[in-house]
Amino acid sequence: MSNNILVKSLYREQKDFANKEIKISGWIRTLRASNAFGFIELNDGSFFKNVQIVLDANKLENFKDISKLPISSSISVIGTLVETPDAKQPFEIQANQIIVEGMSSSDYPLQKKRHTFEYLRTIAHLRPRSNAFSAVFRVRSVAAYAIHKFFQERGFVYTHTPILTGSDAEGAGEMFRVTTLDLNNIPKTEEGKIDYSEDFFGKETNLTVSGQLNGESFALAFRNIYTFGPTFRAENSNTARHAAEFWMIEPEISFADLKDDMELAEDMLKFVINYVMEECPEELEFFNQFIDKGLLERLNHVVTSDFGKVTYTDAVELLQKSDKKFEYPVEWGIDLQTEHERYLTEEIFKRPVFVTDYPKDIKAFYMRLNEDGKTVAAMDCLVPGIGEIIGGSQREERLDVLKKKMAELNLNEEDYWWYLELRKYGETPHSGFGLGFERLIMYITGMTNIRDVIPFPRTTGQSDF
Amino acid sequence: MSNNILVKSLYREQKDFANKEIKISGWIRTLRASNAFGFIELNDGSFFKNVQIVLDANKLENFKDISKLPISSSISVIGTLVETPDAKQPFEIQANQIIVEGMSSSDYPLQKKRHTFEYLRTIAHLRPRSNAFSAVFRVRSVAAYAIHKFFQERGFVYTHTPILTGSDAEGAGEMFRVTTLDLNNIPKTEEGKIDYSEDFFGKETNLTVSGQLNGESFALAFRNIYTFGPTFRAENSNTARHAAEFWMIEPEISFADLKDDMELAEDMLKFVINYVMEECPEELEFFNQFIDKGLLERLNHVVTSDFGKVTYTDAVELLQKSDKKFEYPVEWGIDLQTEHERYLTEEIFKRPVFVTDYPKDIKAFYMRLNEDGKTVAAMDCLVPGIGEIIGGSQREERLDVLKKKMAELNLNEEDYWWYLELRKYGETPHSGFGLGFERLIMYITGMTNIRDVIPFPRTTGQSDF
Secondary structure (H helix, E strand, C coil), X not given: CCCCCCHHHHXXXXXXXXXXXXXXXXXXXXXXXXXXXXXXXEXXXXXXXXXXXXXXXCCCCXXXXXXXXXXXXXXXXXEEEEECCCCXXXXXXXXXXXXXXXXXXXXXCCCCCCCCHHHHHCCCCCHHHCHHHHHHHHHHHHHHHHHHHHHHHCCCEECCCCCEECCCXXXXXXXXXXECCCCCCCCECCCCCECHHHCCCCCCCEECCCCHHHHHHHHHHHCEEEEEEEEECCCCCCCCCCCCEEEEEEEEEECCCHHHHHHHHHHHHHHHHHHHHHHCHHHHHHHHHHCCCCHHHHHHHHHHCCCEEEEHHHHHHHHHHCCXXXXXXXXXXXXXXXXXXXXXXXXXXXXXXXXXEEEHHHCCCCECECCCCCEEEEEXXXXXXXXXXXXXXXXXXCHHHHHHHHHHCCCCHHHHHHHHHHHHCCCCXXXXXXXXXXXXXXXXXXXXXXXXXXXXXXXXXXXXX | CCCCCCHXXXXXXXXXXXXXXXXXXXXXXXXXXXXXXXXXXXXXXXXXXXXXEEEECCCCCCHHHHHCCCCCCXXXXXXXXXXXXXCCCCEEEEEEEEEEEECCCCCCCCCCCCCCHHHHHCCCCCHHHCHHHHXXXXXXXXXXXXXXXXXXXXXXXXXXXXXXXXXXXXXXXXXXXXXXXXXXXXXXCCCCXXXXXXXXXXXXXXXXXXXXXXXXXXXXXXXXXXXXXXXXXXXXXXXXXXXXXXXXXXXXXXXXXHHHHHHHHHHHHHHHHHHHHHHCHHHHHHHHHHCXXXXXXXXXXXXXXXXEEXXXXXXXXXXXXXXXXXXXXXXXXXXXXXXXXXXXXXHHCXXXXXXXXEEHHHCCCCECECCCCCEEEEEEEEXXXXXXXXXXXXXXXXXXXXXXXXXXXXXXXXXXXXXXXXXXXXXXXXXXXXXEHHHHHHHHHCCCCHHHCCXXXXXXXXXXX
């Protein structure tokens, strides 16, 4: 089967294959046939577009059988590539021989009619064969590679931070417990408490909500690192933007302040979007036409804009001065809601914008306290159409300030002994941010439900497949 | 801080910086000083090697303070790069100004004397600052990128298969239970069983042991896909080769038989090893000198060999005919042990070798049954020094054969409804394999304990950091 050509090659190097006999394999997307002729739209998964296969009853022994194949049957085709400059498609394959690899069943659920995304979620094992999901998951793959490419070309060290963790990191959210205890017969100590010494790790263990603290330890060795792995939230929120399992990218940079952090975030976003626009033009065209009419304009705008910058304090003032009636009123000290974020980026700045220097009380303990004693060196990156896509900060590198903050929040120093030691043995100004990968994919594709950008989504009550 | 140069650039583009004033930042690895002069070996994490900084009391105002800095203090240096063709190091930086970023403490645990790997595991947050672990984790990062590069350049779609799973996949091993139930107060049904309807996903949920079945579903849409993510085993085995959390690469290819599968595995291994040899020559040189004297010779041998091929049946015969006394006697039907695998690849073939067509009873249910009815189209790739590094197979695409096999093993068809449907709607011959990423890193670095190639390893009783 090795002389088999990928359809992507036919499209990208069409001239090389013109008038030559080739072999391709794939799945039938559509088929129509008369007694004498037939046409198959074949997709082999290597490329968004189909290839038109022309069937001629005079040339194909098994013409009759082929012309009755159900949708999604898999076939191999040996035929001649003929350029068709006047037709809708740039070329077609005139079949000389067709081999049936696997006949599909006539009850194949993805018939030509349009299905709702809700329905397609119930057949997650088949939906990547549809146009929309073929486009989504190829973009997801290409964007993931762009993330790696961006960081690796800059010498960042990819760090696999642990998924199983004995600590609750930053209290970023509800956690999943991981255990090998027999739930029918939980071992107890003499005091009647759960005896975690009998559990696999000998103590309470959860799924990670963030790799940041571990990431910092590697940044203080390798200078520049990034993570890219799954993270988990056990939050019972049944929204279009939340999943229990999602992938995060968390770079961490040493000898770097908040300004360096924002530069990195802006460069990364532009790089990834540019890369996807270059590698997946067919997919983005599809999204722009069928999913989100303003998509390409918005993406082009992002990659050519200089991102804005505004302090939280100024942003609050701008929002208060606007005529817009918000559902949640704006005052200094509140956490900005999506409506505020979108208004800032879409109406006031009309481009992506970093909001910086948030009140310390609404941000995490590890963010660096500013001179004013009231705000921290944090930043959120807001983009039109979605609001917050990145959150980051300069980290508190001063041991005494960090300890004081932890005491205020009743965090136990012993639980963070190694994190504190990073400040003791050669601290430096350092910064980092987190990018939710699914949110990025929603942004690049225009898809509006997180369940539709994850191959097999896990949400409240949903872990099928 | 943005005009800061990475040490890697100084080494790679030394000529461009010669006799120029530059600024670098990093951590002090060693420092020795008299009253008039001093020398710092500075490492900034961007490169394996240190830079020599020359301190001159006449030029540096704070010479005295600098010369007393503890190891691992972080500093920024403004100075002139002077080439030193006659010295051990190719250049040095003559410091004009030194800024202390963060002073370390004199009890810094990584002093110059050599530490055992066992001890360094107890300071996993600091060990990447040592030579050995700086080399290991950079190689890990570069190898991970090589994996992505290999598959992406061939058009494979990177697929994030789920970590949380409601099914036990292939029964590949003991699983971790994931739950949000209150373990102090487990809800029970009227029959006294655990009421999983109250759990987060409404049913029993575990951590994945393999993404393969999900991967197959995407391969039957995209033709060629790969996974690269964490997998889990709750096995109580305290060995140097097993971890509870590790990363796996699982490509899956459609319209492809076992021969195609082996070709892919061989190409991938060679690509990754070549890429690491090109990108990390300093690190591999270090491993070759201090960790495993035969390493470079072995790696060079692998990338230039054509891998051997032998059936399991022939391999058993070869082992039986050999003079070697094995701890486990060899007979047809046994699972090959590491001692057998290593003998085959090291003594008989003297190069990497694929063993194919194993007895069906020792392999997984989804492997394709051969014509003989006794063996399956499986392959293990064995490499000198380690034994099995890759295991793969052609998948059983024939619905009736697959169902029969599942019935023999008492697997419930309902649990696999979607996996079976892949065979109903356009099956094709398809194949895939699994590569344990940590085992690959051990192979490339010569490190012999899996705990020493994972940033923060999780093993029985161990989930610190």
